[in-house]
Amino acid sequence: MLSFESDYTEGAHEAILKRLVETNREQTPGYGADPYCEAAKAKIAAACRCPEADIYFLTGGTQTNQTVIDSLLENYEGVVAAESGHVNVHEAGAIELTGHKVLALAQKEGKLAAETVSAYLKAFYEDGSHEHMVFPGMVYISHPTELGTLYTKAELAALSRVCGEYKIPLYLDGARLGYGLMSLDTDVTLEDIARFCDVFYIGGTKVGALFGEAVVFTKNNAPRQFVTQIKQHGALLAKGRLLGLQFDTLFTDGLYFTISRQAILMADRLKKGLKEKKIPFLIDSPTNQQFAVLENDTLRRLSSQVGFSVWEPVDENHTAVRFATSWATTAEMVDQLLALL
Template sequence: MRSFKNDYSEGAAPEILAALVDTNGEQTVGYTEGDPHTERARALIREACGQPDAAVEFCVGGTSANLICVAGMLRDFEGVVCTPDAHINTHETGAVGACGRTVLPTHDGDGFLSVEEAERVWGFQTSCGRHMTRPTLVYITDSTEFGGVWDRRRFDEVCDWAEGHGCKVYVDGARLGAALESPANDLSLGHMASRADAFSIGGTKNGMLFGEAVVIRDPDLRRDFPYLQKMRGGLMAKGRLLGVQFEAAFEDGLYWRLARHADECALALRDGLMAAGYEPYLRSDTNQQFFTVDAGLARALEDACGCEIFLTLPDGRQVVRFVCSWATETADVAELVAFCSEMPR
């Protein structure tokens, strides 16, 4: 059975791989500094975002993009407000803390940063003046770590709160394609780009071998990003490999087609498992799907299709995560649904 563990198990979409092969013999300057493919990718991304004056930089992976942006938008005594499940708070091995910056998690439990919790953290952190880390940045993820999609109303509420409290906004878009192509989405790339101070566009989890693009409006980060990237070990000598991939992805809408396909497969999987009697943990309309099962079934599913045991609940049941990618086929989904339907529960 095909693995449903994550959306980066395969190599690259054929169109991306073909672009890399076709340009393999070219000689260009390095470090994403002026080669024609990287410059074309920058132009395409600016056009898609409606931000002709934004800086567009390229990182090898999501952790690199996150720590450079977060560290670059904060001073030593400032902190970033995020949900407890946020990647910078869980799966990045303290990268932000190692840069001398502080992560300030809320108590939100559904993957969405709420204005109420942001206000609580703000109030606590500012209650003792210079003796506490000052919140100066808001970090959100779209889609969320639980597959949720930020709608425009909720996104604007957080941006309005941040603006009113003198905070900048950074969006981790490791799965931005899945979010914006979701049928539940009403937030356009252009609107998000007009309000976020910086955000990433994930390629690693959407059909590329590797790579994240970072779109920057914040003038301080725009100035400092190239230096921070080099200092943090995130600058790639063969930078044109990043440019070639994003150029191919954004030239004719391939990036969005790949994300849409992953979402469609995941929603078919969700509907099939629900019809078979499985209980969703939280509603997801993207390529990640979460279901609550007993511990024995969780282990059996993990062995069969690689799905990840994501959480253990207080009653001992476990939340398993299934992830679809650009390479998932409808037949793969049907096979998994049939298998799950026959499992004793």
């Protein structure tokens, strides 16, 4: 059955499979100490125009968030995030497992405003009882957000300024980063992200890889003994070269961007199609996740014909659903979906 349920329903881009096959019997050292990881790091650093970047590869998003956040925070600190942030809602308490609180702030369309963060930090330090409270030790944002929305360059700059003022790192979860960067409606580049963030990760799992996320510490600021900390969090892949090889492929000849663009074009095709059918949107998303509001009858009928995510009830007769495109989505698939609506 055709599915728009998520951007991780298929395997990997064929260029990756090809290289897996080609290099299969090569022998390399484990745990990331191999030439493929080295090559991938160099290409990513170049793409970020950030030669001093420290780069590490992990397997999945929750794992990456858990390891990076726990490693960067002091014992007495928590991570500031949007109430709707992945670390606050959909990681089963992975952050708290490592002893840290998620300090959830109000969001708008999935985004955390610099003003909100700034007001929170100011109030925290003015509060006479803050010695009994969890210190805000870093700021976590996702780009695109859980709702597919994007920060503008000005918004990122403002967040970066606030973090700088309070000397806490800004961390960007880029599980779907490619789809953000290739949006038709963004002024933010990879280079901007490397400049504004202290650490971020480039998502592979949802953008063409079998699995894998590339963590970039942009200011030569990787936590001490970070490989040991990755191991401690159960996140060190024995055959680390699998990660290096995938990212090396994705960052050769701009493949990461090309395939991300494909997802965006397909999302745009879908968006236009939905508009033509007068189907309203829950939110105006410029990326690969489209949130349509369907009549419940339509939803029921459609659910036996195509895969998608039920997002949230809108009113008695309407429900918001999510259609996700990906690097693997074709025009035929989109047209097939539209034909069913």
